Amino acid sequence: MIAFLIRLLGSVLFVSWVVGSLVFFFIHLVPGDPVAVMLGDWASPADEALLRTQLGLDAPIWQQYLSYLAGVLQGDLGQSLFYQQPVSDLVSERFPYTLQLALMALMVAVLLAFPLGYWAALYAGKWPDGVSMTVSLLGVSIPNFWLGPMLILGFAIGLSWFPVSGATQPFSWVLPAITLGTALAAILARMLRASLLEVLHEDYIRTAQAKGLSPTQVYAKHALRNALLPVVTILGLQLGTLLGGAVITEVVFDWPGLGQLLVDSIQRRDYPVVQACILIISVAYITVNGLTELVYAGLDPRIRAQT
């Protein structure tokens, strides 16, 4: 188990380092002179020189790289060009909102997916199966930047149950969480159905049925727990899609999270903030994937033994 933990930690750190380095080289990939791109056509040479020194772009590239790495390790992500304040302050201000949205969306997804998938698997091939699989296919196919406006139209403007946008009013998280959670719910439901169907053919289910356990006990205890394994993996992997989708959902609902900061900063050419947002979201994703593997290992003793 300890060897497994060390290997997991090592791989998380390695991938984070590579991603961090890629994000560093990001600014050097901008076609042309990044300083000229950031300041626009009307900047004076003096301004350009000032910004170049401020960003440290006049130093040799290895020196820039080392000071960047040292900065990131100390939580210093540079200075925002637009807000004129440390990027780390901006990011730590916005991150809780994105986290809240992602967790709420996850909750919505699990609450929707489990009944749907369970129901579909119990009545596989009959009409409830068809209904819930159609619903979940629709869920995968609806783009969240369309579902969002439609939900606003229906529930915020039409019925005025929830606020239209922003994050200040109570229950303002409901519509964004539903928008973001639907696609994940659909994938999870399909996965759970497939996994349950596979498990239901196993010998131990027949044994459980033969010794006279009630159907609820057979399905909920013996089948569901074993069927959860692949679902947990998918859940972890899909969190990445969730974080990517969060960017769009945040823009739709004017939710003050990292995604919106990212899109705004791209439009303002505030590259230090863009770099930081991409770095933080990616590292969060890598960490979540690492944790998923840990949970997976906790659920399945076979994984632990493999090391």
Add this chain to the structure above:
Amino acid sequence: MTQLFSIRLLKKIPYLIVLVWALMAFTGLFVGDEALEVQLDKLLATADAQSWLGYDELGRPIFDRLLMGAQTSFLVAILVVIFSSLLGTSIGMMSGYYGGWLDRVVTKVIDVFLAFPGLLLAIALAAILGPGIENVVFALVMVGWVGYARLARAQTLSLRHREHILAARAFAVPNYLIIFRHLLPLILAPLGVEATFGIAGAVISEAGLSFLGLGVQPPDASWGNMIREGTRYLLVAPHLVWAPGILLMLVVLGVNLLGDQWRDKLDVRARPRKLN
């Protein structure tokens, strides 16, 4: 009998959707300048005889813009799938076939690419390269090749010790011929299914990037930027968002259904399981 017939008819619907999409993309070629022309007297007007879906915020006919949007999404989807499958398959097959240090490097690179959450890498690339349809294609190819590479590598690994490959090697058939003639045909089917889902993904990602203002720019039309512009007039003219959204959903749904059908057809393992 009638039920069987209706199921068979139902299975044709995805093909019909994709066909209509392709036709719309083709007709998009013949949409004239009126789709770009600003007509202020028809601002947000509802349907009339010339335009069945009404006009947008600059008085441009929505139906014509939808055709142009269909063209954009079709073009982007096809290009993305072609380039990313070519790139991913060749990298994955080489890595799986030759093994050794090449394989170790490729798997690490794949891990790093997978470490970026889905759309985020595309957003980052679009941010560096600036907006434009060719940059969207490039960004989506950079995100998309990984899936094909992983699949091709796994398939190649499971096939490389088959007897026919060993026999070809024993006859000193050059490696490129083994890869093309003896390996590729065997893994084309699962790659085809992956490509079908890839089309759905590319359509949604292109629209997403354009929605964020990082993809196709006005005056060019994309279903994504039509929704983006439409959300501002949601209260007065919801049809600006309805129309492109429903089309987008239908296309993604149709392509996903197609992928599901093909996968079920291919999945030989699943069929005998259901029998016993």
